[in-house]
Amino acid sequence: MALKWIDSREIAIALIEKYPDINPLKVRFTDLYEWILxxxxxxxxxxxxxxxxxxxxxxxxxEEMD
Structure with missing residues (x-):
């Protein structure tokens, strides 16, 4: 399944799986953008x-981290 920008929740879940130890509150948008790519x-x-x-x-x- 290809993820698109509108797939916020699915992207978030993929990020949790790839970066389980990252606190999303401390992520800069420039890093978030790069990680999504x-x-x-x-x-x-x-x-x-x-x-x-x-x-x-x-x-x-x-939300998914809670």
Missing amino acids: LLDEFNDDLQHCNERILEAIQACWI
């Missing part, structure tokens, strides 16, 4: 990302 499942236009999307992914990551 490194996910094997990610396949979307790089230009479609913005701060709002990264905030949504980070919020899902925080």
